[in-house]
Amino acid sequence: MKTETSIQGLSASLAPARSARKTIGFVPTMGNLHEGHMQLVREARRICDVVVVSVFVNPIQFGPNEDFASYPRTLEQDSHLLAENGCDILFSPSVEQMYGKQPRLTNIAVNLLTEGLCGAQRPGHFDGVAVVVTKLFNMVQPTYAFFGQKDYQQLAVIQQLVQDLNIPVEVRGVPIVRAEDGLALSSRNGYLTPEQRQIAPKIYASLLAAQQQLKQSESLTIVLEKLRKSLTDAGFVIDYAEARSPQLQTVTAFDQDIVLFVAAKLGNTRLIDNLQIRYTD
């Protein structure tokens, strides 16, 4: 595995693959990699000739009161994991390499999809994601790009961005990877105290309970109320617990496929999860 820290180095490393018209698979990450990321890397490895993974903690997608400074940076460990899982090129640029010395004047907004859910609590977050992903796509010029479904709204935003701007990449969503107790894997899980880590799986347990209630024809409104109560009772402070259509439109009843979304805090740690629920008469 090669490691590149400059855009020029990345281009040079990719030149032979491009000349040979090989397929390039790309997994953008913020590092502190876990099995969820490795699932993306293995999926890229399975489909593509060349696998590129970026590790970049993107400052412009963090709000002023968020955890940019303290976000875990574990490049050495990430590098070992990536090499073991079939990554060919690790791209880990500095902030200056990514954003240059001149001020950035260009912004990208993906409207509607970024309203509500994480967009409500994190103003500007998805603009920052859209900008950095567009930049990385232009640097790597991948054939396929892989994103986890845990960040469902992010995946929807990127799919819309790619469609609206005709970005020549095929975006693939990869199912959530969970710990044995059901907790969705996330770099932020590392912030949890042992006690909080015991409580955290209740998000997924509550989502499964909600699914069962819906399948037993309880009304969506009541199911969401119960979902919120079970989370609050477990000690979470809820950001949101909502149902949307797979395209993120608001829904008022379980009369179509839906996705249940939760964002909730344990102490200072904000966890998110979601569950896709099929509607079948």
Next chain:
Amino acid sequence: MKTETSIQGLSASLAPARSARKTIGFVPTMGNLHEGHMQLVREARRICDVVVVSVFVNPIQFGPNEDFASYPRTLEQDSHLLAENGCDILFSPSVEQMYGKQPRLTNIAVNLLTEGLCGAQRPGHFDGVAVVVTKLFNMVQPTYAFFGQKDYQQLAVIQQLVQDLNIPVEVRGVPIVRAEDGLALSSRNGYLTPEQRQIAPKIYASLLAAQQQLKQSESLTIVLEKLRKSLTDAGFVIDYAEARSPQLQTVTAFDQDIVLFVAAKLGNTRLIDNLQIRYTD
């Protein structure tokens, strides 16, 4: 010369050039082509293996009270001119081909550079330009793209966009082409009555006079006043007559390289022009 009207057809036409790693030169236009456009095409022909020209009247860069519906569409004539001047592929998509049936949710804004000058009178105009140029760049994936310096602010916006988003294209600005009497060539010149066409060259004459006054050490403020007066006296209604730095920052004195910008109307026809003036002690 091939003509393609679909994104798929364009990709198919470009595939052999891409496989052979040929350089692709791209000239995006709104059609109604004149010698100014042909200069861009010839410059592309001179530098590149393959020349692509798009003809697309982009609805989203026109304001509600602007001339989208009446903008001259002369595809047959454009096609002949392009074939004669060395274009290899003419891309002339429909609005539906460019924007699809689903609503577009993504917007691109290039801040600061789009404040003032044409940005003031045409809100949303440069967002529309940024979106369509990004889409076209993603479709054509050119090595070089060519833009006229008559639309100086547009060129600056696109250069910033390309830099900020790391779009893998080299943008080249091409000097303004003028009629013998000095009028900058523009598709909108066709709207002028014979009488207005007689008056129109006074924009360039006034810019040259302003340049001479500046070289003779008259103050910028007074020179701009005289410029405005000469245009008004000639029958123009001025949108703006301003000096900026080459990077479009406001300037108050001629103590560096500057660009003089004019936008002015004759009847309903809005004309723009500019003149770059070197500062040498």
